[in-house]
Amino acid sequence: MLDQPAGTAAAPPPAHLLPGAIDQYLSTRVPVCLAEERASDIRARLVGKDHEVAEDVAVCDRLEPPHRLVGLIPVSRLLAADGERRAADLLDADPPVVVEGLDREQAAWKAVQHGESSLAVVATDGAFRGLVRSPTLLGVLLREHDEDFARLGGYLASTRSARLAVEEPVARRLWHRLPWLALGLAGAAMSAWLVGLFEGRLVADVRLAFFIPGVVYLADAVGTQTEALVVRGLSVGTPVRTALRLETITGPALGLLLGLVSLPAIWAVMGDVRLAATVSIALVAACSVATLVAAGLPILLARTGRDPAFGSGPLATVLQDLLSLVIYFAVAVLVLGEVHP
CATH class of the missing domain: 1.10.357.20 (SLC41 divalent cation transporters, integral membrane domain)
Known part of the structure; x- marks a missing residue:
């Protein structure tokens, strides 16, 4: 697993983000590991590291970008697991994943429906770009809830x-x-x-x-x-x-x-x-x-x-x-x- 500096989980986001796209909330400094790594080794490298996202560990096909997402491991599950268990045994192989550029509200609702604490974002070619944190998703839904009331009063922009x-x-x-x-x-x-x-x-x-x-x-x-x-x-x-x-x-x-x-x-x-x-x-x-x-x-x-x-x-x-x-x-x-x- 790597403690990746900002921007190393994927290529920089496009300069022309769509208005309201989920990309603007992306965190790229996330913990990444391989499917064959043991839980004890992953936990050991988490200690003392400063990540933008600490709720989930991204399991990818390789450590260096560009890499593809295999699944997510909730940190709570990782902490409770036996040290010899492999990441492949702990991961959620079907986490909420959206493509960059998707509307932020649609992306947040997808995370809610999956019951996950983080939302994975991938590029159009499938490369893993990073995660959106749960507090960020909550903020998105609250803002969109506020705007929805305005729209229901007449479908206004904000x-x-x-x-x-x-x-x-x-x-x-x-x-x-x-x-x-x-x-x-x-x-x-x-x-x-x-x-x-x-x-x-x-x-x-x-x-x-x-x-x-x-x-x-x-x-x-x-x-x-x-x-x-x-x-x-x-x-x-x-x-x-x-x-x-x-x-x-x-x-x-x-x-x-x-x-x-x-x-x-x-x-x-x-x-x-x-x-x-x-x-x-x-x-x-x-x-x-x-x-x-x-x-x-x-x-x-x-x-x-x-x-x-x-x-x-x-x-x-x-x-x-x-x-x-x-x-x-x-x-x-x-x-x-x-x-x-």
Whole structure:
């Protein structure tokens, strides 16, 4: 085992680290040993040595860099082991290992899921670069936890941005919010126009108007839940495809459940199975579409560099309301038939 000076466990880190990459927390002065070394020899060389990482010993295929990681030995396990036992018998052959450049939060969560006290970092070619200590990982998770709350409030880049958004003067608040609310006002006008297109259908059966608020509200509610989950997933690095796949199943399932509950209730109260079927089918379709809109908008806005705190909520509401109305009246025409003057 070598008491390696700083920088000898691997080559120096790249000068252009990605923002938030785990590389910036890397410790390179770590204890290293070979798999065939005895526990007593490793312990003897640990005494009196100053390492940046003292929680784990890195077992590598060679002592001099560049070397590849074979496993990690927790120091607590090393101290309790019989002196004749080999490092190969004590090591964890499947420790948490990440490639340099990975986002710091994703890297920290990987260490937590493995239950290890250190996180190993390797280069893209597999060469061992060093370890990230457990107190450092804890600090990363605490900072990311703080930032996640800011993101959940609007997917902002940091808590500093969140505080600025809260403390900014009235003029800037108006500047950030009015364009999106103006878009909402335009959407409200278009909603009124859509309702006017189906005036004949509403006059023929005014009961259809009773359920417009319910269909629109429930679709909005399902969409809002989806939007919150997608924003949370983005903030912790969950793959976008996973979120989209799960929500495209969850939205229709929620709509189907709401429709199944509504069908007998409306039928019993109104005494019209066709009206009940219209509302139920519209709920299934509107909730399904609202889920797609709510899942796609935060991702789109984030990728285009816009702040979903001000944009995704109003924009999603406008689109969901318009689509819900179109779906509701389209289903009404299909189920109840067109009205001819």
